[in-house]
Amino acid sequence: MHRRDFLILSGLGLGGAALPAMFGKAIAAEQLLSTLDPAHKKHLADAALAAAKQAGASYCDVRIGRYLRQFVITREDKVQNVVNTESTGTGVRVIADGAWGFAATHRLTADGVAEAARQAVAIAKANSKTQTAQVQLAATPGVGEVSWRTPIKKNAMEVPIKDKVELLLSVNAAAQNAGADFVNSMLFLVNEQKYFASTDGSYIDQDVHRIWTPMTVTAIDKDSGKFRTRDGLSAPMGLGYEYLDGDAAQKFVTPNGVVNYGMSYDMLEDAVAAAKQARAKLSAPSVKPGKYDLVLDPSHTWLTIHESVGHPTELDRVLGYEANYAGTSFATLDKREAGFRWASEQVTIVADKTQPGSLGYVGYDDEGVKTKQWDLIKDGILVDYQTIRDQAHILGKTASDGCCYADSWSSVQFQRMANVSLAPGKAKLSVADMIKDVEDGIYIIGDGSFSIDQQRYNAQFGGQLFYEIKDGQITRQIEDVAYQIRTPEFWNACSAICDDSDYRLGGSFFDGKGQPGQVSAVSHGSSTARFDGINVINTARSLG
Template sequence: MKRRDFMQLAGLGTGAIMLPTSMWGKEIPVEALMDPGLDVASKKKLADVALNTAKSLGATYADTRIGRYLNQYVFTREDKVQNVVNTESFGMGIRVIAQGTWGFASTNDVSPEGIKKATEQAVAIAKANSKIQKEPVVLAPVDSYGEVSWKTPIRKDFKDVPVSEKVDLLLKANSAAMENGASFVNSALFMVNEQKYFASTEGSYIDQDVHRIWPTFGVTAIDQSKGKFKSRQALSAPMGMGYEYMDGLASEKIAGPGDLQFYRYSYDIVEDAIAAAKQAKEMLTAKSVDPGKYTMVLDPNHLGLTIHESVGHPLELDRVLGYEANYAGTSFATLDKWKSKDFEYGSKLVNIVADKTQPHSLGAVGYDDEGVKTKKWDLIRNGVLVNYEAIRDQVHMLDQKESHGCCYAQSWNDVQFQRMPNVSLEAGKEKCSVNDMIKDVEKGIYIAGRGSYSIDQQRYNFQFGGTVFYEIRDGKIGEMLNDVAYQSNTQEFWNSCTKICDKDDYRMFGSFFDGKGQPSQVSAVSHGCSTTRFDNVNVINTGRNI
């Protein structure tokens, strides 16, 4: 599934059947979500079957992941429930190195016999692969952590909240949107719990309990007399949190320009739906943008996607090396640019970090799927490219001795590989609000929320739209605009960055379903930033033939 297509799923009552197979599992009764599953002692015994079998067959390294993936999806439209889906997927994946080469196999028969058979298959695959492997796998060292655990710090487990309460909330949001001018509205709530147990021949036994949540909706307003319609998507962000994200606490809200309202670590879906209906109606009569050069002021919910595509993906080391050439291309950020130590990826204000420990983010875990303790590291510092995203069998190519801890598999039956960590733009160090940022802008555009986008195979030339657009004139937010998209290339764009709001404006954007690899896998990732200004950016009118 393409990342850009996923937002459309929220409008489909049967959308759940389009989700990635490994995210689906088997449908189960809602009460089965409360089953505690295997205890840690049982998982350790089963993991040792795989590890001991692998070593007895000549593997020099082995790791195993026992995974239980619980999902609940709720879909509504106007005053109706379209679907409620509860699923479970359970099994084990075994990865080995034998004769210097990787092998992988998986099984949903999580018994000693089933595990032994799958491990034998993994070792056999590795030995077969070794016949064509040119260089042996080189793993960066990793600490042995013994028996440890990590859990997303949640206050309210979605499994403890009745489905009726979730349905009532979505229908309340739908009703509020309809009462404020929406012609159509759909809403959805996605909730995920990954229960993962990792063990390796290096002595780590790691139990993790990961939670994610994503509320979203789409509102459409129609002018029947003119045969026109406009839509506005939710300004929510998927988060690594429990159901407390839906509490909508006032202290967590951030006022935007005009009547825009943003949310940091809680979300008021009803309030956002009301605003969406009003803004969709306003879009019906908003003027179309005049193409030209503008100062762009981009809110975090919008800029997060630009960070994802123009920084997150091109700095994946396997993409840089050409391993990902068959899936959305390679990268312009080649090793020679990094080795020069002076490649100006952006202006001196641009400091971008990778951080798998970022609280409330989608990518936050204690340990990655190779048993590496997660961390934060620089990708771009003072505008200069300083590092990439790499895992245990890659970092030696950078002459580095420690994995970055960003290995992930979407399920127990998929092999883990290098994935994008949370990639975020640091907030500005000087006090700066959105009003401070725009007070000297003579001709600009403010964009909130994500829209359609396009970027080339090397993640260099791109075009981005958005959800809502406002004109900036003489230092003030003005009228709403339509048909806005900006075009640039990655280096030119980030070098045009001239101001970044401070930490008080910092928020996250996220993607539940970032695709990569063949066979394709998805992962969840967040991108944090504050509202940011870019000068002299080319804006086109998407409603005209140019």
């Protein structure tokens, strides 16, 4: 599990009082199925747009958001928490006198949103007195009245709590029967109902659904007190409850017998495997440090992509706008101009907001820009960054890439990471065929702890499961593995990528950025990939 995810989720079972404070007010389950009338939202948006223009704004956009979340949290045979939350309101962003201004309100009346618009204009005019350059906004033609909805088959909010609890408790029981001493499991469901309107002439109504089923299984050696855990191998997805249809689960059986999942997930099966693998960790030998060829499963690689490619290609980091919080980027503008070799010729990495099932899949971003796919790294060469409307001119672009996002109606939208993914290999290649050529390697499955420097250049990554590879054969499970990288050297060491039949998504609900901090949901896809000659360290800690 991502460190940030762990810190957020580890507190969720402590009581219902903390959750509404983080995610909105607590509501009854049936309220999760209600919506706001689009005609009423258009009426409110028009009131805000008119007030902003009358107050002197040259541009205005309005976001009316209703953010719904459900948490079902269990441990062993007990339900720890069931919480439903709602947060609803309006955010108004304007340009006046060449500067940005933003204000928000929970008052869903014409007078309320108009007052927020006037406040945003006043803030923009105040900002303009100290701003050294005027905002340059890339043109975005209005699209009129349109709607978009995540193409789900079964709305998870409609599934009775009883069914969800029964699923999680059966998962916990299956893990315990398979040898687990402790097990936590939960459902985290999200529905973002977002309405966007702008002076460009857009009225965009979107209904976004996401789901996650995190699980942690713990095995204990009662004689020594030693314990090991294995988190679930599910990925958070932009899907409905059909994701949990175990009978139809899309399964990827790895050469060592571990089952991973794609666009569907058999949670029961994974719980049983997790219990057995956590117990096997207790007796697995510790890795010998040294240079190894790494075979990285997509359930692991997503996090390496996120940290070492996704973040350093965000243009605001490249420009230094995030220097005081989450770091800048080694991938400076001169590198793109010079055709910087980021990776081997095997590697093409794309940004994509249109990929079905991904967390970042939407029709339009929070600036009203239609989403798209574009290359960041092409055949190993850095070719582009991730850009929004007020940055496009810096790269000589005439349009935004459609990757602007706010995590709430009360937060201002800004540049956020698109789904950033490693393209599958073009030649037919299975995982088994890839491993046949590895003489001395390690097969890594699942994401673990990590660290990375402020410029996204030096990093270290752990994982969930580690298997030794000797002379083309997987020999045994090992432990205490982490690998160290310098971003360009690591990606230039990529010697093979499996074909699209092995492609899967990983991701996070909690990609943090900004001040005040915001989180966004983002996926990263890949097929299994091989990296040669990577430095591996031993992370074991002595208790003596």
